Amino acid sequence: MPLSTEGLDVLVCIKQVPDVTEMKIDPETHTLLREGVPSIVNPFDEHAVEAAVRIREALGGKVTVISMGPPQAEEALRQCLQMGADEAFLISDRALVGSDTIATSYCLSRAIATIGKCDLILCGQQAIDGDTAQVGPGIAENLSLPQVTCVSSIEVQDNRKKAIVRREIEGGYEVVECSLPAVFTVTKSINSPRPPATEIRGRQVRRLGVLDINCDPERIGLKGSKTWVMDMFPPKPNRRGVNAIESTLPAAERIRLLISGGLRERKGDILTGCSLEQVAAQWVNHLANWGLSRVGTP
C-alpha cells in the first residue's frame, strides 16, 4: 500500500461501542442489554481522529483509521472517513470473537505491521464500554514502540522525528518529549472533534481477516485471551446494615468513632525509586511476599 512521501503518516485505532449512557444491565442474566441501544464511535477515539486530521492539515501526510470489530463496525469507520480520514480498514473475523485486550492489542499490531510503516499511532485513552485503557499500551509493546498515555496536546517537531506532548496527571500535567514513531493515547481535552461532514467520495472501508494480517491463531480470540469477563452488574450499595457504634464504649471513644467514620490510621510502606522500573520491581517483590505472584518469570 502506497505511503505518502512527505508529511506524517498517522494511524488511528478506533472502536465502535454501544452508547453506554443508554444502556442497562439485565438484572437476571447480568449481561448488557444492547437492544435498541445506538452504536457510536468511542468518544475518546473521535478525539484521536480529530488530532490526526489536524496533524495532516498542518504538516501534510495521510490519516488511516483501523478497527477490530464485527461487520457493523464499518459504520464507525465510515464516520471517521467523514471526519476526514483518508483510508479505513476493518479487521473482522470469526476467529477474533472473545478477544480480550491482550488478544486485541496483538491483532491490531499485526494489522498495523501489514498496512505499512506509520510515523504515529493514535488511540483514544480508553473505550467507554470496557474502560481498561490497555489496548494503546498493548499495541506499543507489541510493536516495540514508545508510548505516552493521557496526552492532551501534540506538537510534532520540525524534523518529524520527535514530538513534544502534554500529558495529564492528577493536579497538573507533564511535558514529555518522545521520539517517533510512537503510540499516544489521547484524552478528551486534546481538541473538539469536528462533526462527520466531509463527503466520502470513493473512499471505502477495506476489510481484512486474520489471514490477511498473518495472525498467530494461538494469540487471538478466546484462545489468545488471558482474561474473561465473569460477571457484570450495576453497583449495588451495601443494603445490609449501617455502621453502629457500641453504646457501652466511653463517650470520648464513641465521639472519635463517629467523627472518623470508623477509619483508623494504619502504617504503610512507601515505595521509592529513581525510575518506574525500580518502583515496579519493589512492587513485584511486595506481591511475592504476600504470596500473590511468582517473582522473576514474565
Added chain:
Amino acid sequence: METFPHLFEPIRLGEVTVRNRIVSTAHMTFFVSNNLPTDRLREYYRARARGGTGLIVIEPVSVHPSNVASGHLLKAHDDSAIPWLKSLGDAIHEFGATAMIELTHGGANGMYTIEAVVGAPSAVPIENARYMPRELETSEIQSIVRGFAQAATFAKKASLDGVILHGGNGNLIQQFLSPFSNRREDIYGGSAENRLRFVSEVLCAVREAVGEEFPIGLRIPGDEFLSGGLTLDDTKWIAQRLQTGLDFLDINCGNYSSYVGWSLGVAPMSVPLGPTVYLASAIRESVRIPVITVGRINDPVQAEQIIADGHADMVGMTRALVCDPDLPEKARQGRIEEIRTCVACCAGCVGREERGQAMGCIQNPITGHEAEWTTIQPAQQPASVMVVGGGPGGMEAAWAASLRGHKVTLYEKADALGGQIPIAALAPNRDEFGDVVRNLTQQLKGTNVCVRLGVDVSSRDVLAESPEAVILATGSVPYVPAVPGIENPNVVTDWDILTSKVAASELCVVLDGDASERSCSVAEFLLAKGKQVVLATRAYHVGINLNKRDKPLTLLRLLDRGLISYAHTWIKEVRPGEVVLEDTLSGIETVFKDATLVLAIGGKANDHLYRELVALEGLHSRILRVGDCLAPRTAEHAIYEGFKAGISI
C-alpha cells in the same frame, strides 16, 4: 431517570398524611423579632413548601414565661399566638406541605441576664454559658407541664397539623432525662423512671389537651455523646416507654453541656455523611411508631437508601433544604444534578446565628430573602456584562446577571473555574467544600453565560469591549506582612503548601491572621504529612473565629496530632532558616530553628485591574467589585456580593 419510590411514598403520622418522607426539622432562623415571626419567616417556609418538602416543622416556640430567652425565640405563652401560628401554617399549607411546630423550654439553655435566673432540673452549668442555673421547684415544674399542654392547644386551634416536644439539643426535657444534668433527689430525679417523669407528664398533659388523633412527636438524642449522659441503650428504653402516647419520634444526637456534643448536633463537614442514621435505626427496631433520622443527609440518593434499607421512616434534610429549597421537586423530576448540595460548612446558617445575625446560606443568597429574590425580573434593556474572575464571586455574579437577561461573559485567567476554593478543598476534611464550585458550575449550565478560560483581562480589553457594566471578582493573593526577613527562602504561603508547590522543613510555624479555617487547614495538612507544627495566632486562642460546630472538632483533630499553639503571638522577624515569634502581651520572644514560616494570614486584594479601570479615560462602563478584590474575606461574602452585583445591573 433516577426515581426515589421510598422517598416519595406518603406516610401517616397520627391522623395526618404527609406527602413524602422529606422533613425540614425545627431550627431557629433569627427571622423572629421580639419573639414574633416576621414576613421573612413566612416566606422562608413558603419557599420550602413550594419546593416540595413533605413535613416542615416550624422553629421552636417557648411554652412558659420561666423560659428566659432572647427576642429571637418565638413565644406562645398566651392565645395571642394563635393568629401568627396560623399565618405560618397557612404559608406552609399553601403548597401542600404538612406544618407542625416544636414546643420547647430551654431550661439551663436560657439567657443569663441580670433580670432573671435561669431554671433547670439541677444546678449544673452548660458548657456554652458556664453560669449557674437554679433548681426548679416542683410547683414550677408542674406549671411548665401545663405550659406545654396550653401551647399544644394553640397549635391545634391555629390549624397546624401536629406538635413535636423538644427533648433534644440539651433543652429542658433532655436535661431532665439525662443523668448528667439531672441530679435531683425528688421524684423527678435519680432513677431512670424518675428522670422520665417530667416528659411523661408533659406527654400526658399534651395528649389530654389535643385528643387522640392530633399527632404528637418527640425529639430526643439517640446518644448524648457525653460522659455520664444518655447512651443509645437509655434512649431505646425511653422510646419504648413513651411510644404508646406518641405518633412518631425524631432522633438527633448531642447535648449542650459539652462543646463536642454541641457540634455533633449540627454535624459539620468533617463528620461523615449520615453519621447518626444508626441511632434512628436501632430505635426503629425497638418501637412500632415512625422514626425520623437527621444529620448530614445531603441528597435524595442517600435519603432513598436510608429508607429503603429500613433504617428510618423519614429523613430530616434541614440544611440541604436551607441550601436548596427545591431539592424535593428536583428529585421528584429526576433532575438531581441540578440540586445545589449543602457542604455542611455551617458558616452561613448556624454560623451567622452565632454572630447574632439572621440565618442564610453561603451558597444560596436567596435564603432569608425569598420575597425579594426568588423571582428576578429581567431588565428593561438587556445589557452586555463582563465579569472578570471565575472564582465563587464571579461565577455567582455571572449567573445573577444572566437572570436579568443580560449578555454575560465570564473571564478567568486560569484553566479552570473555582478561584481559591479548589485550594481550600485540598486540606484534610475540607474536600467537600470543593462541591461549591461544582454547584456554581451546574448553576451556570442553564444559562447563556459565555465562559472564557485562560484569558487574563486587561484594562485595554475592558475599554475595547466597553460593556454596560464590568463586575470585578479578581480575588486576592496570600497576604505577606512587611516584617524583617520576610523575603527569606524559608517563608512560604499556605497556598504553596496546599498545592504542594514547595516542600516544607520538618518544623513549620504557621502564622494565623483571622483565627479561622485558613490557618487550621494548612496546619492540619502539615500535621497529616508528619511535620511538627506550631500554630501562632494574634487571637486569645487558636481557631477562636471558627463557628461553634467546627471549632471543637477541628481543635480536637489538631491536638490529636500534636499541634503546638502560641496564642497572642505575632511574627517578629525571619532569619535564614529561623523564625522569631513575639508574644504581643508580654513581649517575650521565641526562636524556632530550621523552621519554615507558613503564612496563613489571609488575603491581599488583587485589585490592580480595578485601580486601572477607575483611572481610565473614556471608559463609561459601570464598575462593580465583589468578594476578596473589594476586601479579602470568605467565599460566603464573595457569593453574596456576586449575586447582589449581578442583579443590580
